[in-house]
Amino acid sequence: MAEVADGTGRRPRVVIVGGGFGGVYAARRLARANVEVTLLDRGTSNVFQPLLYQCATGLLSEGQISIPLRTLLRRHRHVRVVLGEADGLDVASRAVTVKRPDGSTFEVGYDYLIVAAGMRSSYFGHPEFARFAPGMKTLDDALSIRRRVFGAFEMAETIRDREQRREWLTFAVAGAGPTGVELAGQIRELATHTIGREFRSIDPAEARVLLFDGADAVLGSFGRSLSAKAQKTLDARTIETRLGVLVTDVDATGLVTTAKDGTKTRYPARTVLWTAGVEAAPFLAVVAEATGASRDRQGRIPVEADLSVPGHPDIWVVGDAASRDGLPGVAEVAMQGGLHVGGVIKRRVANPAGAPTPFRYRDLGSAAYICRGHAVLKLGRLELSGFLGWLLWGAIHIAFLAGVRNRFATLASWLLTLGLNRRAERAITYGDPAAADQPYS
Secondary structure (H helix, E strand, O other): OOOOOOOOOOOOEEEEEOOOHHHHHHHHHOOOOOOEEEEEEOOOEEEOHHHHHHHHOOOOOOOOOEEEHHHHOOOOOOEEEEEOEEEEEEOOOOEEEEEOOOOOEEEEEOOEEEEOOOEEEOOOOOHHHHHOOOOOOOHHHHHHHHHHHHHHHHHHHOOOOHHHHHHHOEEEEEOOOHHHHHHHHHHHHHHHHHOOOOOOOOOHHHOEEEEEEOOOOOOHHHOHHHHHHHHHHHHHOOEEEEEOEEEEEEEOOEEEEEEOOOOEEEEEOOEEEEOOOEEEOOHHHHHHHHHOOOOOOOOOEEOOOOOEEOOEEEEEEOHHHEEOOOOOOOHHHHHHHHHHHHHHHHHHHHOOOOOOOOOOOOOOOEEEEEEOOEEEEEEOOEEEEHHHHHHHHHHHHHHHOOOHHHHHHHHHHHHHHHHHOOOOOOOOOOOOHHHOOOOOO
16 A cells, blocks of 8 residues: 555545536546545536526526536445535645535645645626626526526516517627627527417517627637638527627626727617636636745646646646636646546555656637538638537537436437427426515526
């Protein structure tokens, strides 16, 4: 049995902060290692974030895109799942302070620490926007957006004033990256294919979907050709793009954009959704302060070649919270990073004198679903769009979903939606009962 630095002879303790892709893949890589693993997360489930927008628009349920961490790791007897939020770090005593949901705290000791805390929505210095424009990073976000989207149609059904009704039937999405494009496309598809015959006073197809971005093209990371094809598809679906503008104000009745020449324009819209940017989770600031590490503009920590924190070979940062060689903030980076660090620890436990191996990312491509029958896919030099891209997009996402049940349930929901134009997951939750008097805000 390998010994750790204190010479106790006990099995090394690995603490993983975050139950997302990076954390879960690291835990799986350590399945047969001679270690004790504690996986710490503020929630109870692993969420497949690439499909959150489909949960938000009633295509999938929250259960189809998530799986309990305890279920996912139930066969790994040396892995302990702990509910709580990492709140402090003492590198001298090698302990993470954990805050329970009730506010009380406790400590978890570690010999190796993997930080896979992920990112959250960034409002670029305007956190007050979050009240009016929810982001798209958690199940709570998705359910909040679902409430706003479906609630907007319900509100419009009862309003006679034309201008007020127009406001409720206008949906504004800030950010024209993959999540923004996918969300805008699903709202338009919902209005034109799913609920058109269910209302009596309004025609849902009259809903306007606006897509804003500071860049000059949608899906800029996909290259000019695919970006142009995506734009053509959006135009054909009457999704209105406003590019080269920044969203500089948001309130309960709309948003304001500022163009590069300083021109300000207000757009009345009762539903504003935010996919414009991300920043590191708060625990990354704690890690940086405790280790003396620097952080970039998004709050990410620059890491060494093996993803360790500079000067701390027993602490690693994986996923989109790590800054290294321009790695993109996508699920594949987190998955591969988790597997890599799990392997580094496994080898170090077996051979403490061994040198760490550098992380090498294999680009598995990028994909974005625009609307039914249309997606764009970039795999190295291979670029696909239209129906073939859509089929491959579906196959890739089904393959990466955790759990056989989730894969079959998701595929069944997609087929039901395509065949019958129905979305079964349209229940609205009101969140905190104390806020139930404002259900759509």
